[in-house]
Amino acid sequence: MILSYLQLPAVQHALVAAALVAVTCGVVSTFVVTRTMAFAVHGTAELAFTGAAAGLLIANNAIAGALLGSLVVATFLGVLGVRERDRDVSTGVVLAAGLALGVLLLSYYQGFASAATNILFGNIFGVSTSQLVLLSAISVCVLVVLAVVGRPLLFASVDPDVARARGVPVRGLGLLFVYLLALTVTEAAQIVGTLLVLSLAITPAAAAQRLSASPARVIALSIGFALLAADGGLVLSLESTTVKPTVFIAAVSFGIYVAARVTGAARSQLRRAAL
């Protein structure tokens, strides 16, 4: 049954798209967790929704709208939330207003109803070749930039004072990362929808950090978990005609997180017992 589905070009496209998104999210989520920016991810995703709704209404192009929306939000968050303590609060304020605006825009949208739900829940089987090219370009861009700035970014996240003293442009890197996050969120929203972006942009690294404290290993595990959730969830969803793939992806992702927590707790119990 599933095997015959795998022959379909739409399914193959979906698997490739999910893999691209998973690798990017796996890496990005590690930095999100290190910088404790989960709430900012949520905010960016919700406002990508607003942007997508506007894009759909104005130009019948949800992706471009989502991208624009999340970049605007990223700029706002990067400039507004300089101090860590304020970041959550400012995100929350922007989020509520933006979400309402998105709903308002959608109520004026006269096109296909599915276009609106696709923004919220993703449209993994509708990935065209040109969209696949766009997704690949975003992935490559985000990954290359992170490969270059990853170490100073981690330094700046963990120890901003010392990093600044050693010549790391702490604020500039912080702003750059918010933009990378915006790109990643827009990309992931195509697959899992803006509502469940967190299941790929946070959960994989959150699970990985339960199992290791080595940054390199956490990134590797996080990529693995994201791939398992995205492609695994997708394959599972082939069996269902009523439930959207994003539900399966979020479910697998959450399952991995629970398993990682249990394993991590059991391991520290064992270590304590051995002492």
Add this chain to the structure above:
Amino acid sequence: MARLALRGATMRFGRRTLFEGLDLELGAGEFLAVLGPNGAGKSTLLKVVLGLERLSAGSVLVDGGPPRRSAGAVGYVPQLHAVDRELPLRGRDLVRFGLDGNRYGLTVASGAANRRVDTAMEAVGATSFADRPVGLLSGGEQQRLRIAQALLTDPVLLLCDEPLLGLDLHHQREVTELLDRRRREHGTAVVFVTHEVNPVLPYVDRVLYLAGGRFAVGAPTETLTAPTLSRLFGTPVDVLEVRGRLLIVGGDAEVDDDAGHHHLDHPHDDTRHGAER
């Protein structure tokens, strides 16, 4: 050559003068304690030496040249701050930042770099917790890692900004002894910002006392005296020696071992003030 040379160093923020005409030369292996109430300019002085702030007037030379941030000639040990328990970072990763945390691009794992990190951790007695998550380490353990990190580039000058804050007496002694050994064995000059002089008093060669826009420099026996501090604060200040420890008691300037704070009328803490900009 002087490890640190300040000539006519002057720092003003708006109408407020932190210090003016400060001349100071620090030789190899010298231990300078920088004391003074909050907002007196202690952390600002460190920022100047780090190249993060510019003097309003005068000059600063580190090892004969202007401060260069990426060079690694200056090591920096900050205040202890809380680390998320789940932060995916091991002790050795934190130390490793001292070597290449400011470098861009991917690196191939090199045995030589790993050995340098191992040696640095051994020197501060951090080998046993090298692979534990930083968030699970005690304050003393974290500060030892930060010292190892700061020393990785073999700096000629080590700047410490309240590194003992939040540590118990035992760990305070461990950290200060570590710094003292380093400057004796490697000739690293140490600038130690603190509001509490007693833990470092046995090691201090000279004191720079900043207060109210004025300063005093000299041996502890010259600077930590009633006449000098009374002149600085502009009010009568007494210095009492109790069981080998100094208690500084003044009209509105008060330092004691437990509170450790000067109650002077300064609107804000310059550490936080500077970090926001």
